[in-house]
Amino acid sequence: MRRTLYVLVWFSMLVGLGFAGTTHGITSAEESKLQISDIAGRNTYLMSDGSMWSLIDGRHAIRTPGKVAAISGYEYAGIGMTQDGRLVEWDIGKGPKVVPGTSGVKQIAGYYWLKSDGTVWNGSEKAKNLSGILLIASADQEFAALSSNGELLLEDNYKKGQFKKLGIVENPQGVKSMTVHSGRVALLRDNGDVVVYETSNFDDNGRIIPVTVAQNAAHIVYASNEPTDLLIVTLQDGTVWTTGVYKDRWKLKEQVSGLSGIVRTSIYGNAKDLSEGFYAQRSDGSWVHHTNGQNKSVDVPVVKALSVSVSDAKPYVGDTLEVSIQETYTNGAKIKVPVKDAQIDIDKPYLMNIQKMEH
Known part of the structure; x- marks a missing residue:
């Protein structure tokens, strides 16, 4: 999340030596343009600029810059994918981080992720007996997959890695998304049809009957x-x-x-x-x-207060002051802002000037 901070510092000088002052800060209107793109849980948001809000220890809100394109999970743990196809993870003790060595991530669902080569992964483990997969869905400890040849597969809850074929989906490339829950898989097609496959709904020959429930x-x-x-x-x-x-x-x-x-x-x-x-x-x-x-x-979490402090309230000529800037957000987060991200204007520049930052 790129922001510009404007900080104006007023100085009252006595005989050119004494210092007393107050500081005020104003954030730019750029933050107000941000929107929430997706919500994984309470205070766990994907923002329109690819950054994320999440929680540490389930209580403290943090903001993580980045280029995240999708998220799945809740406030205590989850995964995401970046715009360039890398995997992101977070949990109760750490904020969102890119998983080293991951690439080609096409879709995420629950804790599963689908690669562009059609393979499915759970963490660093490649799912067995799955290949050529187009779409995945995961919820309520269930997992489903749709293959490029139209096979709709539901994992056996009692035999992990084993899949039951619910049926053959005509034109699987025309399926926009899918969701799964308790032995049911619902498909949303590009034409707006919603088709449900339920394991308990079958004909006399044991074939599952797909039902169109909405258009x-x-x-x-x-x-x-x-x-x-x-x-x-x-x-x-x-x-x-x-x-x-x-x-x-x-x-x-x-x-x-x-x-x-x-x-x-x-x-x-x-x-x-x-x-x-x-x-x-x-x-x-x-x-x-x-x-x-x-x-x-x-x-959208926005800055409600900005505090700026200096290292010495009564400096002498030649002294160097360190400036500290902290934002307080509407969601309770308190975030320190690097001084390099702020534009600082001095009310009396002949008494003080800004030094270049050393890297």
């Missing part, structure tokens, strides 16, 4: 719910719907009230069920957290 969709994600897990579908008209329970799980049953102009939703990674709400992004890029019919804005 004109823009985004899909599964959410835990009792008694039936729900599919949250954002339609192209900006409305948000959920599938129903039991036999109504095959159709959009209820429109989510209070949401319009939505382009996508995001489930809080550690939520037990939908009662904890979900995040929704509006077409203007802003986000809300929706819970029980109520929307709460998710604000």
Whole structure:
């Protein structure tokens, strides 16, 4: 996140020697242009400039500059991918870091990542029995993959590395995204159709029956719910719907009230069920957290206070002063800013001047 800070320092001098002063800082309006691109969990945001906000020890907010293109996880741990296809990791004890030696990352889902060569990885371990993969999905400790030949695969929960073929998907290149949850895999096609494959929905020959549950969709994600897990579908008209329970799980049953102009939703990674709400992004890029019919804005963290201090309040002629700058953000973060990132103006430059920084 590139910022410009303007710091103005006023000096009152007595006989050219004594010093007393105050400092004030103003941040540029550049920060106000930033938007949240994606949300992995509480206070864990991917920003529009590729930087990230995350938490250390689950409490302290930190900002990490970078060129991150996608994230997956929640505030305590997760992975991401950079714009040039490298893997990023974070956990409760460290901020986002690029994993050395990784490249060619095409997609991330849960803790799995797909390479452009069609192989799938979990950490540094290559997944067995998978090749030629186009898309992956992971949630609720389940993993699914769609291959270039149309095979839709769901990993066996009791036999890791073993996969059940749910069916052959026609024109797999036309699948835009997919989501998985509790034996169900939902596909979103380029034409807006949402097709669900469920392991318990099969014909007399044991073949799983794909069911089209929605059309004109823009985004899909599964959410835990009792008694039936729900599919949250954002339609192209900006409305948000959920599938129903039991036999109504095959159709959009209820429109989510209070949401319009939505382009996508995001489930809080550690939520037990939908009662904890979900995040929704509006077409203007802003986000809300929706819970029980109520929307709460998710604000971009911005500087609310800027403190500037000098190493000596009463310097003598020839003394060198060190300047310290700290930003306090609306999310509680306190971040020190390198002086090289600030433009410092001296009120009386004939009494003091700025020295060049030594590297």
